[in-house]
Amino acid sequence: MQNSQPHAALLVSPGMGHLIPALELGKRMATHHGFHVTVFIVAEGHASTSLLKSPNNYPENLDVVLLPPVDISAIVGPDASLTVKMIFIMRQSLPLLRSEILTMKIRPTMLIVDIFGTEAFTIADEFGVLRYVFITSNAWLLALSVYSSAAAKEVTEEHVKKHKPLKIPGCKSIIRFEDTLDALQDPNDPLLQGFIALGGVISKADGILVNTWEDLETSTIQSFRDTKLLGQIVEAVYPIGPLVRWVGQGGSDHPVMDWLDKQPAKSVIYVSFGSGGTLSAKQMIELAWGLELSRQRFIWVVRPPSDHDASGSYFTIVQSIDVDSDYLPDGFLNRTRDVGFVVPMWAPQVDILSHPSVGGFLSHCGWNSTLESIMNGVPMVAWPLYAEQKMNAALLAEEIGVAIRPKQSPVGDGVVGREEVEKMVRKIMVEEEGRAMRKRAVELKYSGEKALSKGACSYNSLSQVAKECLQCLIGS
Known part of the structure; x- marks a missing residue:
């Protein structure tokens, strides 16, 4: 069963840093860009679940689904890093996501995942829907990810092993070794190869949404359009931020x-x-x-x-x-x-x-x-x-x-x-x-504030995503 309204499904990892921008993205898609939105939240006993107790004036065409918690204690030890725990929590939650989508009367037009949810692309392929990644962080992190995939040997030999600063083509700043991700500080860290592979997965998405805006990271955003970070210009990068909570959504009676x-x-x-x-x-x-x-x-x-x-x-x-x-x-x-x-x-x-x-x-x-x-x-x-x-x-x-x-x-x-x-x-x-x-x-x-206003850069980026999804819906 289909209709003429694009339907976006968002899969959100545990944690306020993922949940808050995803909910704000969902609200903007529903309110300003004509989407029906379903937000699937993996909330592993985290304090962020308290944010869901009140709907915060969610629009009528936005649904929030809290996926049942998963138990990873038999797979991951208590001393495992936060990143490892997040990877396995998301992996174990995929069957739950698939089951929820199967019960939906109207299937999604697109699936949006954060960086811990890219394994859900197999589910998107199964249902024949568009695949998008939502970088809840900045464009610099995205640039590091895709460049680490495109230039894996250089990144590993020069940055990870020799501790040399990393210069990403087109980006204004260099990444000093002492400022890099933990996964890039040890050549024997199993997360290193996972991070390098992640950039390749992200690059194959139908689009990449980033919680930033043109004026904040001008040179980095422009690098995707002008520089061959992946052997080709990455055109499907959409800066759609800043997506944050606004006054009155926190708890002003404190x-x-x-x-x-x-x-x-x-x-x-x-x-x-x-x-x-x-x-x-x-x-x-x-x-x-x-x-x-x-x-x-x-x-x-x-x-x-x-x-x-x-x-x-x-x-x-x-x-x-x-x-x-x-x-x-x-x-x-x-x-x-x-x-x-x-x-x-x-x-x-x-x-x-x-x-x-x-x-x-x-x-x-x-x-x-x-x-x-x-x-x-x-x-x-x-x-x-x-x-x-x-x-x-x-x-x-x-x-x-x-x-x-x-x-x-x-x-x-x-x-x-x-x-x-x-x-x-x-x-x-x-x-x-x-x-x-x-x-x-x-x-x-x-x-x-201007970037989010109608006709401005971030507003237009999300409008373009809506247009692409509608075209896909009409052509299906």
């Missing part, structure tokens, strides 16, 4: 908002490491002292430390904790009571970043948080922890110009000392360099 209302404009730095990020016990102590020494107002979302896994909270359901515990310096809460607000586990990030009292964001540089910061005109202290966050930090600091980075990498066993924390916080909040970054962030905020 007590932190009342505290913010009493603070001067641009005086508060917000400190959060995303829905999954954790710090070591030693790093938490140094960060606490640095915030105190800076004498700046702050909001800090605190989680228990982990000395083994920076993504230790990724699959943890949000729960209450006692913040007055032995992982903060003695007396810290009392000494900072007048200038700081410590929030256990979770805070309404969008509402905080949009508040006029917030002037900076100390962030793990997840792309979702990055865009939320930029779209509220807030500069950043870039503090990457895992995944592509080191690359994001480099991009933000050295090309986009809205962030500063610590000299000592906080990734792995590195510890950023209290003195450097103090300097970075003061630099972003009260010094001239921070004011210049804030001005740049505000410029990009308006640029991003």
